[in-house]
Amino acid sequence: MPLVTSTKMFQDAYAGGYAIGAFNVNNMEIIQGIVDAAKEEKSPLILQVSAGARKYASPIYLRKLVEAAVEDSGLNIVLHLDHGEDFEICKMCIDDGFTSVMIDGSKHPFEENIALTKKVVEYAHAKGVVVEAELGKLAGIEDDVNVSEKDAAFTDPDQAAEFVERTGVDSLAIAIGTSHGAYKFKGEPRLDFQRLETITKLLPNTPLVLHGASTVLPEFVELCNKYGGNIPGAQGVPEDMIRQAAQLGVCKVNIDTDLRLAMTAAIRKVFMESPSEFDPRKYLGPGRTAIKKMVQHKIRNVLGSSNRL
Ligand SMILES: O=C(CO)COP(=O)(O)O
Ligand SMILES: O=C[C@H](O)COP(=O)(O)O
Ligand SMILES: [Zn+2]
Ligand SMILES: [Zn+2]
Numbered sequence: 200m201p202l203v204t205s206t207k208m209f210q211d212a213y214a215g216g217y218a219i220g221a222f223n224v225n226n227m228e229i230i231q232g233i234v235d236a237a238k239e240e241k242s243p244l245i246l247q248v249s250a251g252a253r254k255y256a257s258p259i260y261l262r263k264l265v266e267a268a269v270e271d272s273g274l275n276i277v278l279h280l281d282h283g284e285d286f287e288i289c290k291m292c293i294d295d296g297f298t299s300v301m302i303d304g305s306k307h308p309f310e311e312n313i314a315l316t317k318k319v320v321e322y323a324h325a326k327g328v329v330v331e332a333e334l335g336k337l338a339g340i341e342d343d344v345n346v347s348e349k350d351a352a353f354t355d356p357d358q359a360a361e362f363v364e365r366t367g368v369d370s371l372a373i374a375i376g377t378s379h380g381a382y383k384f385k386g387e388p389r390l391d392f393q394r395l396e397t398i399t400k401l402l403p404n405t406p407l408v409l410h411g412a413s414t415v416l417p418e419f420v421e422l423c424n425k426y427g428g429n430i431p432g433a434q435g436v437p438e439d440m441i442r443q444a445a446q447l448g449v450c451k452v453n454i455d456t457d458l459r460l461a462m463t464a465a466i467r468k469v470f471m472e473s474p475s476e477f478d479p480r481k482y483l484g485p486g487r488t489a490i491k492k493m494v495q496h497k498i499r500n501v502l503g504s505s506n507r508l
Contacts (some may be wrong), residue, residue: 201275202269202276202277202297203275203276204276204328205219205227205245205279205369205406205450205451206329208243208245208277208450209369209370209451210245210404211243212340212445212507213404213448213450215330215408215503216501217502217503217507218409218452218478218502218504219242219245219450219452220237220242220244220449220497220498220502221246221277221279221281221452221453222245222246223247224246224248224252224261224264225252225255225261226255226256226264228462228483229462229487229490229495230246230264230265230489231487232462232486232487232488232489232491234258234271234272234274234276234492235272235491236490236491236493236494237274237276238274239495240495240505241505241507241508242505242507243275243277243453243504244274244275244277245276245279245451246268246277246279246300247278247281247301248261248279248281248297249281250282252281258291262278262295262296274365274368278298279297279298280292280297280300281302283302283319284303284320286315286319289302289323289472290322290482293323293328297328298327298328298329299328299330300319300323300328300445301331301333302315302316302330302331303333304316304332304333305335305336305343305372309358309362312334314331316362316366316368317365317367319332320368326456329370330370331369331371331372331408332366332368332371333408333410334355334358334362334370335352335354335375336353336374337374337377337378337410349391352374353375353376353391354375354398356394356398356401357386359373359402360398360402363402363405369406370407370408370450371486372407372410374393375391376389376391377410377411377436378411379410380411381413381420381430381433381456381460382432383411383434384434388435390436390440395407395447395449397446399447399448405448406449406450406451407448407451408450409441409444409452409453411436412436412441412444412452412453413454413455413456413457414435414436414437414438414457415433415434416457416460418463420433421461422464422467422468423467426464426467427467427471428463428467430460435457438501445502452502454497457493458493458494461489461493462487462489465485465486465488465489466482466483466486468485469485
């Protein structure tokens with residue numbers, strides 16, 4: 200089985216009202232945990248690599264590990280660049296065999312974002328690679344932010360329609376109130392579902408992407424803290440909101456923080472309970488198992504992508 204693009208995965212997910220998990224990978228244990236879970240759940244899968252991950256593990260190691268995962272699992276897997284910030288990194292990944300890239304031009308003015316995205320789309324499509332772009336600012340929106348500030352940060356539906364039309368991009372990451380990391384909301388979690396519905400109406404059949412979609416399950420924060428961690432006040436996107444988003448055109452759900460928390464909790468537990476242990480396999484192994492359980496939970500209970508191969 201080869202690396203594949205997300206085109207068919209997204210079509211099926213859109214029609215079925217479920218979403219595909221896009222999980223960030225940084226090393227062998229993380230990749231193995233995720234792929235094992237997807238295999239057991241018979242789920243489509245996107246593995247995504249950030250610039251930071253490429254710097255940490257080196258591009259060739261990550262690519263070869265993902266190739267090994269494809270060969271070993273027999274799964275169709277999408278290899279995706281997460282948050283590519285310029286044309287060069289997108290080109291590098293496309294030339295390197297990635298099947299999907301994100302060009303994140305969201306920090307640029309609208310017209311510049313369009314020009315940059317279009318350039319990546321032209322290069323990628325010529326090589327059979329698909330492209331995700333982003334419109335709107337993902338930074339966490341606090342309760343005391345007023346309506347016009349929120350309007351400026353969240354994705355404008357009319358602009359989204361124009362953006363997709365003019366760039367020919369394959370999927371679009373939108374800002375409706377999520378943010379990266381473990382501290383997403385100060386008060387009650389809230390996402391702008393009305394905005395999401397408007398975007399979906401204006402862009403029927405365009406797969407939407409939700410970044411910053413970790414739930415930050417209290418159980419795992421508590422485990423980290425119990426075993427010597429210090430992560431106070433962490434809060435993520437409730438699982439029901441992810442389910443709701445998947446019904447409204449969101450086909451790709453990005454998850455990194457929840458994997459980090461699961462792995463960290465498991466490793467902390469070994470360190471606390473077995474202080475004389477110093478074989479890395481004895482803590483990286485449980486870390487890998489924790490990743491697998493977390494991904495299995497997401498696929499089965501939140502994203503709805505089990506048995507969708
Ligand atoms: O959006 C993400 C990667 O692009 C990850 O989001 P989380 O920090 O919520 O896991
Ligand atoms: O969107 C960000 C992802 O969580 C990746 O994070 P990173 O840049 O620390 O690798
Ligand atoms: Zn962004
Ligand atoms: Zn992201």
